[in-house]
Amino acid sequence: MSSKDSLQGAALPLAGCRVIERSRTVAAAYAGRLLASMGATVVMVEPIEGSRLRTAPPLLDGTDHSALFAFLASGKRSLVCNLLSPEGQRTLARELQSADILIDDTPVRERVARTLDQDSVASRFQALVHVSVLPFGSSGPKADWDAEEVNLLHAGGEGFLLPNGLSSELFPDRPPLKIYGHFSQYQGGCMAALGALTAWWAVPEAGGQYVDVSAQDAVLAVGAFALQRLGDGSLEHRSTRRFRYGGVFEAQGGFVELLTLEDRQWTALVELLGRPVWTQHEALRDPLERSRRGDEINHHLREWMSRHDVDDIVQRAQQLGVPAAKYRTPAEIIRGEHERSRGLFAPLMLDESVQAEILVAPFQFRCTPLQARQRVPALGEMTAEPAE
């Protein structure tokens, strides 16, 4: 870290915050990653063989590196520690002594042997915020259930509802489809970070405490609208959960997402289409009637979209005030003018010879910009350093 970096580091939102992270799951690692991106010092306590996330796919072709681990571990430190040995437990205790937050995803039944159970941590570290993040949480009848991403997305209710719209129309008989990557785990991690910072906020009044986060709960929380719909009397299903009109359209050179919720947006859409005759029916002025005729509208939209270039459509639509977006590829995003101008990506040192780029953070702090330089810690890099 250069002196310029450390000066900037001292001003970051979470400068001075010390976090110890034990992560086998994406959820715990993402919680730590969010805190690290905002300036917290995050130490991953890894087993001797390294976190299993170090070898998690996708791997970067031609290197030993996991793209997933690089994304999750960037900006953190690594300490190797065998928590089943007295020496390892002493090392952990020393780290926790000066820590503000512990994030842990050790299964509940394995915690006592590693001195990571709620009571043992609470009695020794009274000002520490102890965040547990597990697939189904650490309490409740299913606390000992295990899950990977595909299970969690469906345990939280969103998996059953996907895909919707065009994919569901094209392939009505296929199984439900998961969201790319680790969406549920990211939600769990985000809620764990929220729980951690919330409990840390209350430390002056309440001291340290235990926070129980579940990835399943988090999926349900972000999918709460479907539970609200159930309360309204509608049980949602992927085959019927679709916008009455709008959605995914194939255009020349790519796919467009189009969604008009307001009257003025419909009027602008009619303008975008060049006011064809079918749009001029008196009845279509009524938004409720438009919804009833959604299939007919989409039929016309599909035909029109298929004849026009995706970039032209989106550019003109946004000028006119029609909410439309291009389905962009990762390569388009990495090169994107908008992203470049916002400094969304930073150079990432994977090791001495491999350099890539990485998303700095999914939020920006305009008064104290987040740190641009990123690196992935080698396994146990701190072990060689003298204890403070």
Place this chain on the structure above:
Amino acid sequence: MTLAKAPLSGVRVADFTIHAAGPFCTQLLSQLGAECIKIESKTRPDAFRKPHAVYGRMTAATFDQVSVNKLSVRLNLKQPEAVVLAKRLVALSDVATESFRAGVMRRLGLGFDDLRAVKPDIILLSLSSSGQTGPDSHFAGYAPLFAAWGGLGTMTGYTDGPPVEMRHVMDHSAGAHAAVATLAALHQRRRTGGAQHIDLAAREVACAMIGDALIQASMGLTPVRPGNRHLSMAPHGVYPTRQPDRWLTLAVRNDAQWQALVRELDQPAGSSEPRFATADARLRHRDELDALLTEWLAVCDADVTAQRLQRAGVCAHVSWSMQDIARDPHLRARLATVEVSASDVPPRLAVGAPARFSKTDDVGIRRLTPALGQDEDYVFGELLGLSSAHRAELERREVIL
């Protein structure tokens, strides 16, 4: 209103957000104990107060999850006097939140510098589709568009199909990240006394959900859209069972779990089959494996099988509808789902607090959807000290509307 045992007790939020993403953020903060004052007007009511025809809802919602716990006041921000009152409210708050298009708050006289002038350590959260800066910052959008711009929509889908539209989870995911950033800014203010302007672009939250694929792309690699497949696990996916539309999700991490799976499914021949003996072999033969699993599971009860597999250490879960979620004792025990009711709201389930706290445990839903302007006696009367006569006059002149 202070809640001694709520972790964010004493934090006040002046909330100008509407729709889903911003209100979900402030709803999380309010469930954790923050006092959240929602600012709307009759000419700019939040979406739940209106029909949502494109979604098929032909009337206003009687219960709206993302507005629970919030106090409601009316201010017609097109009137300069209303803007003055809004600033007085912000001056009494710790956090202000908004989800207008970039630049609108400034045009209203409520930009970051305006707010900092009345409250030197204000935290302003601006949540938008594309951020406060950059060539696309004027773009309007909703959840499916965030995911389209941010790449999550493209990376999600059947390998041979079109991209998939993300729904409210994308809004709410942006809101949850916004809540994390807001808490971090509160800690920063506690340490430094400084103001902060958080710029959260929902499409960049979608980018975080494909953070690994973006690293691949930065090195010139082309990430694949895997559908339900996993790059290192097989079997992995969503399989039909004996009951129609009752799917079982499965993820087998290693050989021991594979052996446990064939044992639990009473398919002993599977345990000695060389095509499936190792993880690499199973990945190579995963089409055959998926066909075989589909055949085996066709006679199985989804729920019984999921329980058996979990007991044997295999990651399995039924694909749950909201009906299953509503019936689940585990979620109820955790207060992840809670029953709510009010005079005009028959008992129904809602989503509770995002985490459980061992000490500051007074978190969750305290009151339901506020009527427009129902808390003006407290907010305009007690907090701002406006007399009844003054308020009546402001109503007549449509400053309060």
